[in-house]
Amino acid sequence: MKQSGSISRRQFIRSTALTTGGLIIAFRVPAGIRKITALTESNLFMPNAFLRIGADDSVKILLSHCEMGQGIWTSLSMLIAEELDADWHKLQVEHAPADTAYYHTIYATQRTGGSSSLYSEFERYRKAGATARYLLVQAAANRWKVNSNECRTENGYVISGDKNVRYGELVQEASALPVPADVPLKDPANWKIIGKQKIKKLDSPEKINGKAVFGMDIQIAGMLTAIVSRVPVSGASITKYDEAAAMAVPGVRQLVKIPTGIAVLADDFWAAKKGRDALKVQWDLGEASHINSDSLLTELRARADKGGIAATDVGNPEEMFAKSKYKLETEYYQPFLAQAPMEPLNCTVQLSADKCEIWTGTQTQTDDQRAASQITGLPINKVFIHTCFLGGSFGRRNITRSDFVREAVEIAKATGKVVKTVWTREDDIQGGMYRPAFLHRFKVGLDANGMPVSWNQISVGQSVMTGGPFEKVAVINGVDMFSIEGMHTAPFVKNIKDQKIELNTPTWPVLIDNWRAVGLSHTIFAMESLINEMAHAVKKDPVDYRRMLYKDAPRLLGVLNLAAEKSNWGTPLPKGRGKGIAAYEAVASYVALVAEVSVSKDGSVKVHKVTCAVDCGLAVHPDGVVAQMEGSIGYGLSTALYSEITFKNGYVQQKNFYNYPILRIHEMPEVNTFIVPSNEKPGGIGEASVGQMMPAVTNAIFAATGKRIRNLPIKKVNTGTA
Amino acid sequence: MIQLKVNGKQYEVDVPPDMPILWVIREKLGLTGTKFGCGAAQCGACTVHLDGQGIRSCISPVSRAIGKEIVTIEGLQASLSKPLMDAWLEIDVPQCGYCQTGQIMAAAILLRENNHPSDEDIDNAMSGNICRCGTYQRIRKAIHLAADIKRSAT
Ligand code: FES
Numbered sequence A: 001m002k003q004s005g006s007i008s009r010r011q012f013i014r015s016t017a018l019t020t021g022g023l024i025i026a027f028r029v030p031a032g033i034r035k036i037t038a039l040t041e042s043n044l045f046m047p048n049a050f051l052r053i054g055a056d057d058s059v060k061i062l063l064s065h066c067e068m069g070q071g072i073w074t075s076l077s078m079l080i081a082e083e084l085d086a087d088w089h090k091l092q093v094e095h096a097p098a099d100t101a102y103y104h105t106i107y108a109t110q111r112t113g114g115s116s117s118l119y120s121e122f123e124r125y126r127k128a129g130a131t132a133r134y135l136l137v138q139a140a141a142n143r144w145k146v147n148s149n150e151c152r153t154e155n156g157y158v159i160s161g162d163k164n165v166r167y168g169e170l171v172q173e174a175s176a177l178p179v180p181a182d183v184p185l186k187d188p189a190n191w192k193i194i195g196k197q198k199i200k201k202l203d204s205p206e207k208i209n210g211k212a213v214f215g216m217d218i219q220i221a222g223m224l225t226a227i228v229s230r231v232p233v234s235g236a237s238i239t240k241y242d243e244a245a246a247m248a249v250p251g252v253r254q255l256v257k258i259p260t261g262i263a264v265l266a267d268d269f270w271a272a273k274k275g276r277d278a279l280k281v282q283w284d285l286g287e288a289s290h291i292n293s294d295s296l297l298t299e300l301r302a303r304a305d306k307g308g309i310a311a312t313d314v315g316n317p318e319e320m321f322a323k324s325k326y327k328l329e330t331e332y333y334q335p336f337l338a339q340a341p342m343e344p345l346n347c348t349v350q351l352s353a354d355k356c357e358i359w360t361g362t363q364t365q366t367d368d369q370r371a372a373s374q375i376t377g378l379p380i381n382k383v384f385i386h387t388c389f390l391g392g393s394f395g396r397r398n399i400t401r402s403d404f405v406r407e408a409v410e411i412a413k414a415t416g417k418v419v420k421t422v423w424t425r426e427d428d429i430q431g432g433m434y435r436p437a438f439l440h441r442f443k444v445g446l447d448a449n450g451m452p453v454s455w456n457q458i459s460v461g462q463s464v465m466t467g468g469p470f471e472k473v474a475v476i477n478g479v480d481m482f483s484i485e486g487m488h489t490a491p492f493v494k495n496i497k498d499q500k501i502e503l504n505t506p507t508w509p510v511l512i513d514n515w516r517a518v519g520l521s522h523t524i525f526a527m528e529s530l531i532n533e534m535a536h537a538v539k540k541d542p543v544d545y546r547r548m549l550y551k552d553a554p555r556l557l558g559v560l561n562l563a564a565e566k567s568n569w570g571t572p573l574p575k576g577r578g579k580g581i582a583a584y585e586a587v588a589s590y591v592a593l594v595a596e597v598s599v600s601k602d603g604s605v606k607v608h609k610v611t612c613a614v615d616c617g618l619a620v621h622p623d624g625v626v627a628q629m630e631g632s633i634g635y636g637l638s639t640a641l642y643s644e645i646t647f648k649n650g651y652v653q654q655k656n657f658y659n660y661p662i663l664r665i666h667e668m669p670e671v672n673t674f675i676v677p678s679n680e681k682p683g684g685i686g687e688a689s690v691g692q693m694m695p696a697v698t699n700a701i702f703a704a705t706g707k708r709i710r711n712l713p714i715k716k717v718n719t720g721t722a
Numbered sequence B: 001m002i003q004l005k006v007n008g009k010q011y012e013v014d015v016p017p018d019m020p021i022l023w024v025i026r027e028k029l030g031l032t033g034t035k036f037g038c039g040a041a042q043c044g045a046c047t048v049h050l051d052g053q054g055i056r057s058c059i060s061p062v063s064r065a066i067g068k069e070i071v072t073i074e075g076l077q078a079s080l081s082k083p084l085m086d087a088w089l090e091i092d093v094p095q096c097g098y099c100q101t102g103q104i105m106a107a108a109i110l111l112r113e114n115n116h117p118s119d120e121d122i123d124n125a126m127s128g129n130i131c132r133c134g135t136y137q138r139i140r141k142a143i144h145l146a147a148d149i150k151r152s153a154t
């Protein structure tokens, strides 16, 4: 018996914490911050790394995590403001500098990812607020010569009897007090901010009026813009390029060879772009020149035929399959995908003899520091990262090798110039770091009730975690647990006595990496399509069938039932419409989606409505949860309908949004989201519902037309005879 | 030297005439509220108004703006920007925010022309603007609300 493959996202988090030394609560104030604020230190109260209260009553919150649309600018601030009893309207929020004080409480580097920000900071940020409040109360009590338990706080004031004092007035006295090792937290019954409906996002005003600063907006005197000619495969080399033509473009200053290609440096974007176009680089793609999407599925299938490394191998699934009442053999294919964040990648670097300053939107400040330190030879603490707003990421700014930061530092080092790299949209779509293509093949036997009793599976696709910071915990005996994320741990799979789940991991030169929801971005489609096929085989309603499968998974069952109820599952639909359901645990939350679709004569798919039920434990910022559900449903629908990166002789065929289409407003379904009231620990949200959307749509297409979609993207349904 | 009028101010810029308006306003004038998303008239992040018409500044050469007036998010007149921004805040539309200024510039044209847009009007006016974060449902709600606000103000 072998059960190496029993790691879920939850367990992953736990085991990561173990290997990285456990929970880190660093309440040290980083030196950098002291220096920045040295002139005004007497006017500033800095009880810990996350908070500064000014004599002017300003409350500044420093975020260890980055804001990329997922809403932590607001939700993490809510945690501090709640315990501090701060005046919500006086909060100012900033990205923290890169510093060990801001290391992730689980990952042990400064990092935003895995939809973990809120739950990993739930204690630390509340403690940060509570500690400050404790000291302010103490300072007021000392001033008034009363006992601190005779004081209360409200909206930025300490109050005792008829006396009150603004927090700003207590800054000096509070700063003189010793910081307690631990302080009690509020009773949740007294929360005024956490979990409340009316909280508006703190970053919305500046994002609407154009004042929000994204990495793309950084401009420094004397800065040159660099655009790079590169390819998304490893092992390629440059054979030819037209240096003279590029240098002849007015405004082009310099060309430089770097490990990823050739950079054209110019006075502005336009000159750099024209210069890069004139360069006409020719590549020898080496091994990669054999990559063709036409033959990709054939190759994945050939690998599936060969088998792989077993993640689970118990009992005798072949024998059990032969004996099973119902038998299913099926496979699902999903292509390479680009993240395509709205803001193309960019990175600004100012390098001098004694320090390296970097401005960019990044999820991986510590990795970036390490990369810059390695390239420049400067110590880590001489690499300063100024995190800007991220114009979306979806994993593209969470790259194991810090690709776009590394490249900008290389250029700065090679040229001695202040440089900003800008990726065009074509560079983004063709720049790699894709969600790997995957094939999941199943041979499943069901008993007379329809319960799976024999499970044979082989999955084929490149490994995202190999070579990255989490390889040690995520890749076990050659099996990248993220390649089969949520499959072997599914409630109706993990207890099957006769099962074998194998993984075949190609090492192709296509550059792949994190993509929103990582493994779940493809595994949920396979599993939730398969479940519908199982339900169909035993002639059960897809919701009833899932009730049976999820009977020992109460929270999953809860969202399934809620989504079914709110979508009026089972009531007749107009002709030509169908409903599809998908329900799954993802990033420590549970989401069920019901999609209602119709398919027109020409095969195009219209999703009319989506009902979403989410159990994310305690919803700290409910409207933020709703927003993430809406957005992920749009992201998932875009993926289901259109998204596909294809290769021809090693070159990516898509260029821009005209051939890598993104969902538009007229295609966005009406979304209704229902949050399960819960006091469980908060779960993740940003990646919790992307994976469910694809099968919810294809299951609905099946209900509407009888056509089963097993390969993504859907593009159009073949409405001819089956 | 090219003479430009942007948000009511006169500028003189030393750029080639084929440089897109987007890069002139962002890099030479420092007006970075207008965004670069695709450079190919596909996403609308770069939407500005040229003599009152919504244009894709990423593909519009600066020569096209000579003798005309450019309005960017920074200079949108209050009669349009106020109802839109109030509605955008009330519905709390933005996620990453990168597309939002372009969305508002496109919505401003719709609202100026149409006091009471239907869902179909919104689809027609806004389908050139991509939001990768998928805030479309809220954009739709916010435009309806902005129209309400604008109508009750006049
Ligand atoms: S940047 Fe101009 S339309 Fe996309």
Ligand code: FES
Binding pocket: A069, A342, A391, A392, B094, B095, B096, B097, B098, B099, B100, B130, B131, B132, B133, B134, B135
């Ligand atoms: S809010 Fe992120 S692209 Fe629209």
